[in-house]
Amino acid sequence: MIKITLYAKKKTPGYLRWDVWVEENGAPFEFYINKWRVPQPWPARIFVSIDSFTSDPSDFTQSPYDSDNLNKPIKVLVEHVDEYHTKTTKYTPVGDEKGRQIGEPFIPKSILTSEFSSIPDKLIIEVNWDLESEEKFEDAPTYREDL
8 A cells, every 4th residue: 555645736726736746756646636525724735545456346435425524534446547648647536527526646657666566457545634734725836837
């Protein structure tokens, strides 16, 4: 299992983005979560766990959306879509697009290959909130001016 800490980076109309720079291959790990799924005040740091999934997707139950308790972790199944970039690989959440709690992550290949022998077809991604942090999400400048 891979565990990584990501930091608040950017707000978009529908999502919040956390990211971290991965030195091994010089690529960012950018992770988007729908604003409606993030507890208030928005945490400046999240903890993401990634594990491969080899069973039938119907055997997986994602974390339910509970508007009364947004502090609960997000746990979703994602499937490999494509390798658009040389340093990252794209995944998309399994299931109905309207109910997606996260965006489509582009995960640096070096993160995956350091733990798994190849790029997994399916992953379980779990997001836990750093609710104890004194810092809160602010619209921080991005490292790329075109975003």
